[in-house]
Amino acid sequence: MKKSKRELGAKRLGAKRLGRRDFLVKSGALAAGAVAAFNIRTAAAADTVNIGGLYPVTGSFAQIGQGCVNAAKLAVQMVNDAGGIKSLGGAKLNLIVSDVQSDPTVTRTETDRLISGYKPAAIHGAFASALTLIASEVAERAKVPLLTGSSSDQLNKDRHFTFTPFSRASQFALAQLQMSKLVSDQPKVAVIFENTAFGTSTSNGLREQAPAQGVEIVLFEPYSAGLSDASPLMNKVKASGANMLFPVSYLNDLILIIRAIKQVDLKIAINGGSGGFVIPDFYRNVGNTAEGLLGVAHWNHDINDNAQRVNAAYQKQFGEFLFEYAGGLVAQTFMIADALERAASTEPQKVRDALAALDVSEGYAAMCPGGKVKFGPDGKNIYAHPVGVQWQHGDLATVFPKEDARAQLIKA
Amino acid sequence: MLEVLAQAVINGLLIGGVYALVSIGVTLIFGVVKIVNFAQGEFVMIGMYISFFLASSLGVDPVLSLLISMPTLFAIGVLLQHFLIRRVLALGDMPQIFLTFALSLLLMNVALLLFTANYRTVQTAYSEMSFHIGPLYFAVAKLIAFVIAMLLSAILYIFLHGTDLGKAMRAAAQNREVAMLMGINPDRVFSVAVGVALALAGAAGSLLMPFYPAYPLVGQVFVLMAFVAVVLGTLGNITGALIASLMMGVAESLGVQFVGADSGLIVVFVMLLLTLALRPNGLFGGWAR
Numbered sequence: 001m002k003k004s005k006r007e008l009g010a011k012r013l014g015a016k017r018l019g020r021r022d023f024l025v026k027s028g029a030l031a032a033g034a035v036a037a038f039n040i041r042t043a044a045a046a047d048t049v050n051i052g053g054l055y056p057v058t059g060s061f062a063q064i065g066q067g068c069v070n071a072a073k074l075a076v077q078m079v080n081d082a083g084g085i086k087s088l089g090g091a092k093l094n095l096i097v098s099d100v101q102s103d104p105t106v107t108r109t110e111t112d113r114l115i116s117g118y119k120p121a122a123i124h125g126a127f128a129s130a131l132t133l134i135a136s137e138v139a140e141r142a143k144v145p146l147l148t149g150s151s152s153d154q155l156n157k158d159r160h161f162t163f164t165p166f167s168r169a170s171q172f173a174l175a176q177l178q179m180s181k182l183v184s185d186q187p188k189v190a191v192i193f194e195n196t197a198f199g200t201s202t203s204n205g206l207r208e209q210a211p212a213q214g215v216e217i218v219l220f221e222p223y224s225a226g227l228s229d230a231s232p233l234m235n236k237v238k239a240s241g242a243n244m245l246f247p248v249s250y251l252n253d254l255i256l257i258i259r260a261i262k263q264v265d266l267k268i269a270i271n272g273g274s275g276g277f278v279i280p281d282f283y284r285n286v287g288n289t290a291e292g293l294l295g296v297a298h299w300n301h302d303i304n305d306n307a308q309r310v311n312a313a314y315q316k317q318f319g320e321f322l323f324e325y326a327g328g329l330v331a332q333t334f335m336i337a338d339a340l341e342r343a344a345s346t347e348p349q350k351v352r353d354a355l356a357a358l359d360v361s362e363g364y365a366a367m368c369p370g371g372k373v374k375f376g377p378d379g380k381n382i383y384a385h386p387v388g389v390q391w392q393h394g395d396l397a398t399v400f401p402k403e404d405a406r407a408q409l410i411k412a
Numbered sequence: 413m414l415e416v417l418a419q420a421v422i423n424g425l426l427i428g429g430v431y432a433l434v435s436i437g438v439t440l441i442f443g444v445v446k447i448v449n450f451a452q453g454e455f456v457m458i459g460m461y462i463s464f465f466l467a468s469s470l471g472v473d474p475v476l477s478l479l480i481s482m483p484t485l486f487a488i489g490v491l492l493q494h495f496l497i498r499r500v501l502a503l504g505d506m507p508q509i510f511l512t513f514a515l516s517l518l519l520m521n522v523a524l525l526l527f528t529a530n531y532r533t534v535q536t537a538y539s540e541m542s543f544h545i546g547p548l549y550f551a552v553a554k555l556i557a558f559v560i561a562m563l564l565s566a567i568l569y570i571f572l573h574g575t576d577l578g579k580a581m582r583a584a585a586q587n588r589e590v591a592m593l594m595g596i597n598p599d600r601v602f603s604v605a606v607g608v609a610l611a612l613a614g615a616a617g618s619l620l621m622p623f624y625p626a627y628p629l630v631g632q633v634f635v636l637m638a639f640v641a642v643v644l645g646t647l648g649n650i651t652g653a654l655i656a657s658l659m660m661g662v663a664e665s666l667g668v669q670f671v672g673a674d675s676g677l678i679v680v681f682v683m684l685l686l687t688l689a690l691r692p693n694g695l696f697g698g699w700a701r
Contacts (some may be wrong), residue, residue: 058521060629062529195674223673228633229427231551232668232676235419251531255625262540263551285533285625289540 048094049085049346051076051336052114052144053329054125054135059102060226061128061250063281064325068127069097070318071326074310075333078364085337087344093337100126100135107131111138121346122336122355124148124329129155129169130197136162145352147335149298149328151274152201156378161352163379165335165368166298166328167386169198173205175296175386176271177213179400180244182409183269183294187215190242190268192233192257194225194249202248202273218242225249230256234264244269251276255285262289271295274386280320283394290391292410297389299328299368300398302406306367321395327367334365335373369404415547420669421662422548428661429558433616434638435645435653436565437609443585443648444605447497450512452638453631454519455485455610459617460626461527467534467621474534475556478618485614489607497606498599516631523628531625539622557619564615565654568608572650581605585648637664640684646694656695659683 053072056065076095084090098114100107107126114120115138122145126132129152136155139146145161151169155162167175180187191206193199199222210217219240223233234257237245245268247257254276261268271294276282278297283290301311301322310330314322322330339354340346359374360366366373372383388400390409397407434456441449462481466472472480496515500507533539538552572578583591584601592598616634617626624630641660645652660680667679687695 058524058529062524063531066529192673221673223668224677226633228431228637229423229554229665231423231427231554232420232665233673235416235423235665236669236673239416252625252627255531255533256623259540259623260551263542264549265542265544281531285531287535 047089047091049088049091049340050094050096050118050120051333052118052120052123052125053095053097054100054107054111054114054123054131055097055127056102056131057097057099060252061102063251064276064279064323065099065102065127067279067318067323067326068125068329071314071322071330072097072124072333074314074317075330075364078310078313078330079333079337085340087341088346091346093333096120100131102128102131104130104134107134108138111135112142115139115142115144119346120144121340121348121351122147124332124336126150127325128196128198129201133197142348143352144348145336145339145355147329147332147355149325149332150198151298152197153205154197154201156380159379161348163335163355163375163381165332165373165375165381165384167369167384168380169201170205170209171384172202172274172296172298172386173209174213175388175400176206176246176273177209177215179271179294179296179388180215180269181213182400183411184243187244188218188242189215189244189246190219190221190237190240191217191246191248192219192221192223192237193247194253195222196225198275199225199248203246206246223253225253227253227256230260231263233257234260234266237261237268238264238266242268244271246271246273247277248273249276251279251281251285254282258286258289258293269294274298274324278389278396279323283391291393293391294399295389295391295396296386297324297396298384298386299324299331300387300389300396301327302396302398303369303387303404304367304371306364310364310367323396331365331367331373334363334367335360338363338365416669417666419548420665422550424662424665425658426551426554426558426661427665428658429554429561430616430620431634431637431641431661432565432654432657433561433612433619434634435641435657436568436650437612437616438635438638439642439645439648439650439653440568440605440609440612442642443650444581445493445497445501445602446588447501447508448512449606449609450509450635451516451519451631452609452613453633453635454516454523455488455613455631456617456620456634457523457626457628457631458488458519459485459614460621460624460630461523461532461617462614463618463621464532464534464626467536468532473536474618474621475560477621478560478615481614481618482611485610486607489610490603492610493603493606494599498602520628520631527628529628531627533625534621536622551623553622556622560615560619564612565650568612568650571608577601577604637680640680644684644687644694646696649694649696652694652696 055068076093080092084092098110124147126135129150132150193203277295311322343350343354361372370383390399399409459481463474463477466477541552542549580596641657645656663679664676667676
């Protein structure tokens with residue numbers, strides 16, 4: 001119906017302009033053909049798949065959230081440049097970014113709004129575990145799959161639509177404890193952690209696993225995130241007699257902590273875990289003092305060739321290396337693309353089932369430490385493990401475990 | 413144990429000096445103009461960015477840059493009083509609260525837009541330095557901040573008690589109508605009060621810059637403590653705010669040391685609750701009330 005109307009329109013237009021009967025017939029037919037062809041092409045091009053990205057672009061996590069959004073856009077562009085989702089006629093991914101504002105209440109409403117307003121096939125987000133836990137609850141209820149690099153072990157409890165391709169908080173803890181033996185034969189560790197979902201789950205993991213690893217925890221101290229002064233806290237660390245410090249903190253507190261350690265003149269090895277410790281901004285703010293500091297990450301830009309390739313593209317565009325969380329979500333975008341490809345549908349339930357059946361060991365979707373992704377029934381990637389990293393010459397180098405190490409550990 | 417205690421007190425006093433600069437500004441505006449400035453923390457943030465950009469582009473030492481941040485914020489304060497606060501003074505509490513609260517939100521979001529949410533730090537030679545006396549240490553940057561904060565407070569005290577304009581300000585604070593009858597021009601006095609208060613916030617920003625990262629929401633970290641100090645030290649009482657700020661710095665530090673690092677603030681708020689229960693006018697029922 002639509003087509004014949006347009007044909008008529010084209011003919012009428014031709015008639016008015018030219019007024020010659022034979023020409024009219026030919027050009028009319030031509031025009032109709034062109035319109036029809038054009039229609040098909042636009043229909044295909046307009047066929048896009050919405051995927052949601054929940055990131056804190058304002059508020060206290062904003063600078064990390066913005067990096068995540070940049071990486072998410074880059075990833076979508078990569079998928080689309082490679083031809084989109086072929087089983088859906090080359091449909092392009094359309095990233096809908098929603099700002100969760102580093103605020104739990106906003107996260108709830110934004111996740112709801114994203115799902116009801118844009119009907120995304122899948123969602124990824126939301127950086128901070130505290131926010132991701134909420135986003136995941138909403139996504140579970142709406143039966144939309146959510147992929148996340150957030151490490152809270154709670155994300156793997158009683159959830160069916162939540163997938164975690166990267167290592168869990170408990171695994172981070174284990175890696176951190178094992179790494180402490182690279183520094184000292186008898187590690188005495190002080191753990192200071194912010195009292196958030198991220199802080200408590202990470203630190204509890206450390207405390208539970210320390211005895212089995214032969215690591216003594218001499219101080220276990222929660223603090224309220226958003227310090228005005230870190231020196232009282234460092235005073236306490238000094239008094240504990242620890243030779244290794246595990247701060248579980250985001251960037252602003254870390255800057256204060258690292259500076260206070262200098263001021264106290266505390267000779268102590270530091271493993272800052274992940275979070276704010278493994279982003280370019282940390283080095284920019286702390287400078288040379290960061291050299292030699294250790295951390296753990298669920299992703300690093302040197303883990304394999306694909307990661308290095310994406311990192312180079314990101315670095316070219318944004319002038320800094322691709323950090324853990326952002327790099328991980330590039331891989332997640334490709335996992336979603338892979339699932340869409342196999343599901344041949346944008347139906348969230350079908351995408352979820354395809355994700356549950358995901359089993360990749362090559363390409364950008366497998367761009368993880370260990371190089372393989374397959375989800376267990378709890379949504380955990382059964383192959384996931386973290387890597388140990390060290391700040392070396394302003395870059396973050398993978399130094400642990402041996403099979404993933406890309407650089408030698410520098411000992412202070 | 414004793415040295416741990418002594419160190420905790422030192423740490424508390426040093427950061428208390430910074431709280432004092434913020435809270436004195438709040439209490440000064442409240443005492444004289446009778447308006448609660450919820451945006452005071454944001455002016456600290458502006459002071460920090462002024463120092464950050466002077467340091468990063470011209471290499472000006474952040475502490476020296478308070479010679480620029482203070483006059484700039486003084487001017488902003490005068491304009492703020494003249495164009496905004498003056499217009500809501502007759503309207504009662506609600507519009508006044510909304511004005512400064514909205515200003516706070518506006519400044520935070522404009523800063524996010526202009527400067528992005530990135531943390532900005534300035535590395536100075538003394539940023540990570542400290543000097544040691546026996547087992548105790550003093551962080552140089554914080555010591556500088558403390559000493560200058562105390563100096564500025566002393567200068568303000570002398571200004572309020574020794575100059576005509578200062579006396580006029582105190583008079584206007586005690587009783588606006590009578591002061592006007594005595595020929596004091598409240599507009600002028602109020603402008604100076606807001607200007608001075610913002611200049612102190614600017615100074616706090618510059619003094620923080622060597623050891624604290626600047627970011628658009630940084631004011632919120634300090635303004636909470638400042639408000640508690642203002643109430644503890646009796647609303648409008650400058651000496652009270654100063655002493656209460658130092659007390660709170662020490663209470664927070666001791667709280668972190670002996671109660672727990674996530675409950676340092678509990679000690680502060682218990683102090684506040686006890687004070688409100690036992691002495692509702694604050695610890696120092698001074699000249700403003």
